[in-house]
Amino acid sequence: VAAYKQSPDANLPPQRMWNNTGRGYPDVAALGGLKNPYCVNVGGTFEGVAGTSASCPVVAGIFAKLNGLRLAKGMSPLGFLNPFIYKNPSGFQDVTSGTNSAGGESGFTAVKGWDAATGFGTPDFKALSGLVMGIQALEETTLVV
Template sequence: GTSCATPIFASTIALLNDQLICAGKSPMGFLNPFLYANPKALHDITSGTNPGCNTNGFSAGTGWDPVTGLGSPNFAALLIAALSSAAGL
């Protein structure tokens, strides 16, 4: 769950920041605007559910959903998007 995914995603952002700094750009700040502006840099997961605790849970869908969020990161696409963004993401 999140105890695995969160540190992995944080390390992904650290690697992106390293590349941004090497390119003479500012590191990323608040990520939400960047992530929502670059949906193709994420693999959108559009099917599946997370039932449990005697509930139907939530369903995955197009764009943000409570099961998968915005989706899983595509590092290569995130790097291209970050390097092509204006400074001060």
């Protein structure tokens, strides 16, 4: 977090818009967008959905599947995820461009590594399954959320 705040590429928004002390956020990101990147079945009709109301359940589903893999092999669930996430940034696809500004408001800039726009990036199920299960799990897993 400190390296991000000192990076000239971060192009931080005005200090009045964010808290300079304490924990950095977000930890991770997922496709949210405004153009309905996800399709859901609502009463027999498929509709597009977007935003955090769509991306948060995707991330939760990925970690639920990872816990399912662990439980199926007699391993304990992951529990509180932050220590795992911060020790395993290789389990995420780094987002290195773009911002999280909206409606003309200042936002944070995505840069290499952790940033205040996308955290460590988007979950990579194949990489994460390898990290939580061991390298042999990479060939055995398929994600269906």
